Amino acid sequence: MASDRDVLPSWVKPSHYDIFIHDIEFGGNFTYQGTLAIKTNIDKNDGFNDLVLNALQLKVHSAELKTGKDSNEAKNITYEEKRHRVTLDFGEKIEYSGEATLTLKFEGTINNVMAGFYRSKYKPKGEVPASVAKDDEFHYMFSTQFESCDARRAFPCFDEPNLKATFSVSLEVPKDLTALSNMPEKEIKPSKREGFHTVVFEPTPVMSTYLLAWAVGDFEYVEAFTKREYNGNNLPVRVYTTRGLKEQGRFALENCHKIVDYFSETFQVDYPLPKVDLLAVHEFSHGAMENWGLITYRTTAVLFDPKTSADSYRNRVAYVVAHELAHQWFGNLVTMDWWSELWLNEGFATWVGWFAVDHLYPDWNVWGQFVTESVQTAFQLDSLRTSHPIEVPVRDGPEVDQIFDHISYLKGSSVIRMLSSHLGEKVFLQGVANYLKKHQYGNATTNDLWNALSKASGQDVNSFMDNWVRKIGFxxxxxxxxxxxxxxxxxxxxxxxxxxxxxxxxxxxxxxxxxxxxxxxxxxxxxxxxxxxxxxxxxxxxxxxxxxxxxxxxxxxxxxPPARLVKLGEARENLSVEDKIGIIGDAYANAVAGYGSTAGLLALVKRFQDEQEYLVWAQIINNIGTVRSVFSGAQDVSDGLKKFELELLSLATEAVGWEFKEGESYLVGQLRAQLTLTAGLLGHKGTVEEALRRFDLYMSGEDKSAINPSLRRTVFSVAIKERGESAVEAIQNEFLTTSSIDGKEICLRALGHVHTPELAEKILKFIFSDKVAMQDKHTGIVVLANNAKARPEVWKFIRTNWDTTIYPTLSGNLVTLERFLRMGLSKFADDKVADEIAAFFKDKDNRGYDQGLKVIDDTIRSHAKYKNRDEGVVREWLKANGYVQ
Missing domain, CATH: 2.60.40.1910 (Immunoglobulin-like)
Incomplete structure (x- = not known):
C-alpha cells in the first residue's frame, strides 16, 4: 500500500456487515439508532489494544469484540473528527489472530446536506400516509449517498474501496411506507414499536462500502422486465418515485431494461444482481449514484414527461441512466483499488454511457454531442496549471471529493474514446470484457486494464497511454x-x-x-x-x-496556419459535425492562449451563417459567448461583439422558427431552443417580440399551451431581460408553483439573465432562501455568474454572506460548496478580482475546496491576460468589419 495514503490499519479487514437501523425519528431531530455486527479477520501477531474505524458525526454507545470464546468491551471510545475516525480502546492487550465479530450500538442523524443518510424535502401529490415525515411546508423522504466517503456518516465502518465485504441490511419502518436497499426483500419481521415492522433484505455480493444504499419513503413504482434471462429469469426493473410521479419514470424504465441487456452482451458478463431499482430523490448533490441494485437519481436525471418536459431532458435521462448502469460493471463489479484511480470508474462509465445511448438513439449524433460537451469541457479544466493527472495521488477520503471533476469523468472518457478509435472498437471491447471477467468482485488498477487491452490488441498499450493518464495536461x-x-x-x-x-x-x-x-x-x-x-x-x-x-x-x-484555417472553413460543407466542432473549438482556445488570434476565430465562424447543425451552433455560441464575457468591460468591444453574433445567427434563427413540426428530429428541436434563446438575449427583434407575446399568454393564464416545453427557457429568459422586476416576480412564482419536473431548474436558469445589480441581489437572496433546495442553489449561481451585469453581485454576495449564510449552508457537503464557488467566481477576467478572492480566502480553512480556489485563480488570470493582450486586436477587427464605429 502506498505510504502517502492515510488509511486504516491493514491488519484488520471486514468480511460481512449486519446493519439494523431502528428507532428512526420521523421529525424533530431526525435521529436514529443503529445496531451493527461486523465479521472481521484479524492478523496481528503482536496483539492490539484498540481498533480504529471510520465514523463521522456518529455517537458510538458501546462496542464489543468477540474473539473466539473471549469477549472484550471497549473501555474508552474516542473520535478524531478531522480524520473521520473512531478508536475503540479495549483497555488491555488482546492476543488474537483469526475471525472475530465486532458489535456496536450507535446513534446518528438523518441530515439535510445530501451526504450519508439524509432527508429530502418535497411537496407531495395526492393522499399521503400519516407516517410520512413532514413539517409545516414540506414532506420528507429518506435515502443515502455514500460515495465517496460518506458511509461513515451513516454507520461506523471500514470505509475504503478495497476493503470489500458483504452486507445484510434491516430497516425498522412504518408499515405504510416502503423500504428499499441494494437487494430484494428477504422477510418482514414484527416490531415492538406500534405501527412499525422490520424489513430484512437479502445479503449483497462482495462490494465496497460506498455502494451500499437504503431508502425509506412513500414510494410507488413502474416496472418492466429484461428481455434476456439471468439465471433462468427475466430481471425485474423498476423506477421508484414519491407518490404521484411514477408515470414520469417510464422513459427511464424503457431505456433501463434495454441497456442492462446490451451491457450484459457487450461486456460478456451478465448483470449479477436479481433486480435493478432506480429511485428518484428530491434533493441530490450529484446527477445520480450507482449503488449496486438501487441506483439513486436527481429527479431531472430520471423522470421525464413528454407533455411537460423540455426535450433536452430526454437526452439527459437516457444518458444518466446509461452511465449509472455502466457502473454496475465499472466500479461495482470491478472497483478501483484506491481513489487515485477513480477514472477507472468514471471515465469508463462516461464513455460507455454514451456508447449505449448511441446504440439506442443513432439519430441523436451522440459522438458529436460528446465532442462539443465532454471533450471541450475537459479541455477547459485541463488547460490550467492547476489541473491534475487523470490518475492523481489521493491521501485520504476528504481529499477525494475534489477529483470528481471534469478530468476524471470527461478527460478520462475522452482518452478512452481516443484509445478505442486507435485499437478498433471490437478489439477494445474484447479487452475490456477480459478485464472485467478477470477482476470481477475484486479491485483493479490502471495497469490491470492496460494489460488486458495489450493482450487483446497485441500492442503495448501502457507504452503509449501511460503519459495520458499519469501526466498533467495535454x-x-x-x-x-x-x-x-x-x-x-x-x-x-x-x-x-x-x-x-x-x-x-x-x-x-x-x-x-x-x-x-x-x-x-x-x-x-x-x-x-x-x-x-x-x-x-x-x-x-x-x-x-x-x-x-x-x-x-x-x-x-x-x-x-491562418491560411489553412480559412481553407478548412471554406470547405466546411464536407466536414463532419465533429470536425467542425474541433476546428472552431481549437481556433477559440488558440486565440485565448495566444497561439492564434481572436480575429482569426471571428473570421472563421463568420463563414458558418448558413450552418444547420445544432451541435456546431452550440460550439459557436459557447465560444463567442466566452469571448464576449471576457471583453464585457470594454463597452465598444462588447457592443461590437454582440452586433457580430446577432448578425451571425439571425438567418439560422429565422429559418428554424418557433413551431415544432410533426416528425421533426430531436436535433432540430434542440437547434430551435438554442438559437431562439441566444438571439432573444442578444435582442433579435422578432424573437423578442414573439417571446414576450407567448410569455404574456402563458402568465395571464389565457393560453398555457403558448410555450412549448422546450422553449420555456427561451421565453422566460427573454422576459427577465426585457421586463425586469415584473418578470422576476412572475418567474419566482412559477418556480414555487410549477408541477413540471424540470420546471424549477428552467426557472432558475432564466432568472440569471437579470440586467441590474438590484435584481441580481434580489435573486441571490431568493436562491439562498428555504424556498430553493440545496441542489438547485448552484444552478442559479451558474447563470448569474455567466451574466456580466450580475457577476460582481455574486462576488459581493459571497463576501458579505460567507460567515452567516454561505459557509453554514453549504459546508456540510464540501462537494456542493466547491462546485458553488467554482461556478460562481471563475468567469471574471480581472487580476484585481483574483487578488480580492485570494485575499478573502487566505486565512480560512479551505480544506475540501482548496483545489477549486486554485482553478478559480488560474482561470481568472488566464482570461485577464487574454483580455489585456487581444482587446485592441479585437477592436480593430470589429472596426474593419463594420461592427464598431
Missing part, C-alpha cells in the same frame, strides 16, 4: 506548411499560453488522424499514424487538402 499540435509536406510540433497547451520548459517535458503519443488528398471527398488516411516525438516532418501531404485529428478522436488541440 498537447497542442502546431502545424507548419511546406510544399508537399508539413512540420508538426507538440507542446503542452496552457490557457495562459506560457508553459515553462519544466512544464513542457512530456512527450505524448499523439494519434494524428491525418487525412490528405486532392479534395476532402478524395482524401484518405495518411500512412503516418502517430507522432511519438516533440517534432517531426511528414512528407507526401497534398497541399490542396489535409486535415489533422479527423473527427477529433485525439485529445489535443491543433494550431493550423
Amino acid at each position: 498537447p497542442v499540435l502546431t502545424v507548419a506548411e511546406e510544399p508537399g509536406q508539413i512540420g508538426l510540433k507538440q507542446q503542452r497547451f496552457l490557457l495562459a499560453g506560457d508553459a515553462k520548459p519544466e512544464e513542457d517535458e512530456t512527450v505524448w503519443w499523439i494519434p494524428l488522424g491525418l487525412q490528405t488528398g486532392d479534395s476532402m471527398t478524395a482524401a484518405s488516411t495518411h500512412a503516418t499514424t502517430a507522432l511519438t516525438e516533440k517534432e517531426t516532418t511528414i512528407r507526401d501531404v497534398n497541399d490542396s487538402y489535409y486535415q489533422v485529428n479527423k473527427n477529433l478522436t485525439g485529445f489535443y488541440r491543433t494550431n493550423y
Whole structure:
C-alpha cells in the first residue's frame, strides 16, 4: 500500500456487515439508532489494544469484540473528527489472530446536506400516509449517498474501496411506507414499536462500502422486465418515485431494461444482481449514484414527461441512466483499488454511457454531442496549471471529493474514446470484457486494464497511454506548411499560453488522424499514424487538402496556419459535425492562449451563417459567448461583439422558427431552443417580440399551451431581460408553483439573465432562501455568474454572506460548496478580482475546496491576460468589419 495514503490499519479487514437501523425519528431531530455486527479477520501477531474505524458525526454507545470464546468491551471510545475516525480502546492487550465479530450500538442523524443518510424535502401529490415525515411546508423522504466517503456518516465502518465485504441490511419502518436497499426483500419481521415492522433484505455480493444504499419513503413504482434471462429469469426493473410521479419514470424504465441487456452482451458478463431499482430523490448533490441494485437519481436525471418536459431532458435521462448502469460493471463489479484511480470508474462509465445511448438513439449524433460537451469541457479544466493527472495521488477520503471533476469523468472518457478509435472498437471491447471477467468482485488498477487491452490488441498499450493518464495536461499540435509536406510540433497547451520548459517535458503519443488528398471527398488516411516525438516532418501531404485529428478522436488541440484555417472553413460543407466542432473549438482556445488570434476565430465562424447543425451552433455560441464575457468591460468591444453574433445567427434563427413540426428530429428541436434563446438575449427583434407575446399568454393564464416545453427557457429568459422586476416576480412564482419536473431548474436558469445589480441581489437572496433546495442553489449561481451585469453581485454576495449564510449552508457537503464557488467566481477576467478572492480566502480553512480556489485563480488570470493582450486586436477587427464605429 502506498505510504502517502492515510488509511486504516491493514491488519484488520471486514468480511460481512449486519446493519439494523431502528428507532428512526420521523421529525424533530431526525435521529436514529443503529445496531451493527461486523465479521472481521484479524492478523496481528503482536496483539492490539484498540481498533480504529471510520465514523463521522456518529455517537458510538458501546462496542464489543468477540474473539473466539473471549469477549472484550471497549473501555474508552474516542473520535478524531478531522480524520473521520473512531478508536475503540479495549483497555488491555488482546492476543488474537483469526475471525472475530465486532458489535456496536450507535446513534446518528438523518441530515439535510445530501451526504450519508439524509432527508429530502418535497411537496407531495395526492393522499399521503400519516407516517410520512413532514413539517409545516414540506414532506420528507429518506435515502443515502455514500460515495465517496460518506458511509461513515451513516454507520461506523471500514470505509475504503478495497476493503470489500458483504452486507445484510434491516430497516425498522412504518408499515405504510416502503423500504428499499441494494437487494430484494428477504422477510418482514414484527416490531415492538406500534405501527412499525422490520424489513430484512437479502445479503449483497462482495462490494465496497460506498455502494451500499437504503431508502425509506412513500414510494410507488413502474416496472418492466429484461428481455434476456439471468439465471433462468427475466430481471425485474423498476423506477421508484414519491407518490404521484411514477408515470414520469417510464422513459427511464424503457431505456433501463434495454441497456442492462446490451451491457450484459457487450461486456460478456451478465448483470449479477436479481433486480435493478432506480429511485428518484428530491434533493441530490450529484446527477445520480450507482449503488449496486438501487441506483439513486436527481429527479431531472430520471423522470421525464413528454407533455411537460423540455426535450433536452430526454437526452439527459437516457444518458444518466446509461452511465449509472455502466457502473454496475465499472466500479461495482470491478472497483478501483484506491481513489487515485477513480477514472477507472468514471471515465469508463462516461464513455460507455454514451456508447449505449448511441446504440439506442443513432439519430441523436451522440459522438458529436460528446465532442462539443465532454471533450471541450475537459479541455477547459485541463488547460490550467492547476489541473491534475487523470490518475492523481489521493491521501485520504476528504481529499477525494475534489477529483470528481471534469478530468476524471470527461478527460478520462475522452482518452478512452481516443484509445478505442486507435485499437478498433471490437478489439477494445474484447479487452475490456477480459478485464472485467478477470477482476470481477475484486479491485483493479490502471495497469490491470492496460494489460488486458495489450493482450487483446497485441500492442503495448501502457507504452503509449501511460503519459495520458499519469501526466498533467495535454498537447497542442502546431502545424507548419511546406510544399508537399508539413512540420508538426507538440507542446503542452496552457490557457495562459506560457508553459515553462519544466512544464513542457512530456512527450505524448499523439494519434494524428491525418487525412490528405486532392479534395476532402478524395482524401484518405495518411500512412503516418502517430507522432511519438516533440517534432517531426511528414512528407507526401497534398497541399490542396489535409486535415489533422479527423473527427477529433485525439485529445489535443491543433494550431493550423491562418491560411489553412480559412481553407478548412471554406470547405466546411464536407466536414463532419465533429470536425467542425474541433476546428472552431481549437481556433477559440488558440486565440485565448495566444497561439492564434481572436480575429482569426471571428473570421472563421463568420463563414458558418448558413450552418444547420445544432451541435456546431452550440460550439459557436459557447465560444463567442466566452469571448464576449471576457471583453464585457470594454463597452465598444462588447457592443461590437454582440452586433457580430446577432448578425451571425439571425438567418439560422429565422429559418428554424418557433413551431415544432410533426416528425421533426430531436436535433432540430434542440437547434430551435438554442438559437431562439441566444438571439432573444442578444435582442433579435422578432424573437423578442414573439417571446414576450407567448410569455404574456402563458402568465395571464389565457393560453398555457403558448410555450412549448422546450422553449420555456427561451421565453422566460427573454422576459427577465426585457421586463425586469415584473418578470422576476412572475418567474419566482412559477418556480414555487410549477408541477413540471424540470420546471424549477428552467426557472432558475432564466432568472440569471437579470440586467441590474438590484435584481441580481434580489435573486441571490431568493436562491439562498428555504424556498430553493440545496441542489438547485448552484444552478442559479451558474447563470448569474455567466451574466456580466450580475457577476460582481455574486462576488459581493459571497463576501458579505460567507460567515452567516454561505459557509453554514453549504459546508456540510464540501462537494456542493466547491462546485458553488467554482461556478460562481471563475468567469471574471480581472487580476484585481483574483487578488480580492485570494485575499478573502487566505486565512480560512479551505480544506475540501482548496483545489477549486486554485482553478478559480488560474482561470481568472488566464482570461485577464487574454483580455489585456487581444482587446485592441479585437477592436480593430470589429472596426474593419463594420461592427464598431
